[in-house]
Amino acid sequence: MRIVIAPDSFKECLAADQVASALARGWAKAAPRDEIIEVPLADGGEGxxxxxxxxxxxxxxxxxxxxxxxxxxxxxxxxxxxxxxxxxxxxxxxxxxxxxxxxxxxxxxxxxxxxxxxxxxxxxxxxxxxxxxxxxxxxxxxxxxxxxxxxxxxxxxxxxxxxxxxxxxxxxxxxxxxxxxxxxxxxxxxxxxxxxxxxxxxxxxxxxxxxxxxxxxxxxxxxxxxxxxxxxxxxxxxxxxxxxxxxxxxxxxxxxxxxxxxxxxxxxELVMETVELESHIKTADLVITAEGAIDNQSAYGKTPAGVALMAKKYGVPVVGFAGMLGQDFSALQTQGLTAAFSITRGPMELQSAYAQAEANLEQCAEQLARLTHALSKGD
The missing domain is CATH 3.90.1510.10 (Glycerate kinase, domain 2)
Incomplete structure (x- = not known):
């Protein structure tokens, strides 16, 4: 499989390249033969x-x-x-x-x-x-x-x-x-x-x-x-x-x-154009994006929205990971997001969530890879 990892930073926690690397490590644990392309993004803010x-x-x-x-x-x-x-x-x-x-x-x-x-x-x-x-x-x-x-x-x-x-x-x-x-x-x-x-x-x-x-x-x-x-x-x-x-x-x-x-x-849009994200997405089997929070504001110019819209153009599924998941992100799903998941394992203090973010991203990506490959074998 060809997996494109295109996240934003987790504000005040991890830079976008750190998020991408953690997700890539996790996926590779479960599916070491897959082709993984890391494309760290930003929407004008940090990174x-x-x-x-x-x-x-x-x-x-x-x-x-x-x-x-x-x-x-x-x-x-x-x-x-x-x-x-x-x-x-x-x-x-x-x-x-x-x-x-x-x-x-x-x-x-x-x-x-x-x-x-x-x-x-x-x-x-x-x-x-x-x-x-x-x-x-x-x-x-x-x-x-x-x-x-x-x-x-x-x-x-x-x-x-x-x-x-x-x-x-x-x-x-x-x-x-x-x-x-x-x-x-x-x-x-x-x-x-x-x-x-x-x-x-x-x-x-x-x-x-x-x-x-x-x-x-x-x-x-x-x-x-x-x-x-x-x-x-x-x-x-x-x-x-x-x-x-x-x-x-x-x-x-x-x-x-x-x-x-x-x-x-x-x-x-400016960042995606500069990093030539479209050239990677159009031949991908799955795209993974991530941001500190995915909620009802994410559909308005944020990284997950940009990635989802581009992937939708080519019919590629998109999974989003977030430190915090809002109650309503239906607008983002209309734009092309397939599913979204929180990486936190349970209720915790903010500083603990920051400290565990990298490990949690890695674990979530590994579990997603296991599920994806198990389902693909059933096709």
Missing amino acids: TTVALTEALQGELHSVTVTGPMGEPVVARYGLANNSDTAIIEVAEGSGLHCVPPDERNALSASSYGTGELMLEALAHKPKVLIMGLGGSATTDGGAGILQALGAKLLDKEGNSIPAGGIGLGKLASLDLQPALDALGNTRLVVACDVNNPLTGPNGAAVVFGPQKGASIQQLIKLDANLAHFARLAKKQGWDISSFPGSGAAGGIGGMVAGILGAQLRPGI
Whole structure:
């Protein structure tokens, strides 16, 4: 049999290549003669830089940038095609995983480090800069990125506004030309995994703020500050809020598209295209995908949905594994997912689930291989 393993990462637990390797080891235990193809994926969040750089046979570079709470963090960017293509992701410089849960502060978390990462990549003068948006700790509308690129975001006294979404409330004037000059002639392509608007009940703050440490009162403040930013930008002719995806990564989606002129693309589609997943799936007997959670949101631009839709095109069955399985993923099954299973063996603390994830993935893949081959013998 020909088995294609195409998972995403398990957020804050395992990288996509680790998930793929665990599943491959498990399958090989039960069916060592099968052909197993590992294709780690990402949908714009954690792992996008590695997945795309490796797919393009490029090189990863590590630099130290300013983390979301002001601390130094080591972030990676990729270069490929003789440095004509650069790859970065928000999760590397401004990711939620960079901040311990008890230290998360949605009001002051800044995207400044992502701007620094962009500058490092832009120093190589790439023709195209691919940027993944998922996994951010920030809700600052990309203000930190703009400041790192040289833009002036000033308060009424002419001082730079404070870091984070809280600073947007003090914003009185914008000089964005230095950021545009920093981008130069590089074309910006952005991998985005959500369609949320910038503000409102489905906006960046209200939907994603809680996981970044925001209280209800803080969500209201952040939403108002993002709206204030959008109004000031609009007065200067910049639209950062009227289109789907403007709320991605705490509003970075709106900023990069509306101000920096980025092309927003569904993250999973961009990654699948780059790694040439279709060429592997069309001749597969079975596809295995995986993500930290499979639920009613998975059908909307997430990795399992992208994989399922592509496999459905060729009539190939798809099995999904997840650390947590939601009560309703029927939309995903309509898209082509054959079945989904949780890898956890029973009720346990989150940290225990993280610690056992690799072994559990391996065990589940082994059991699936045993079942698959037993059923195929009965045909």
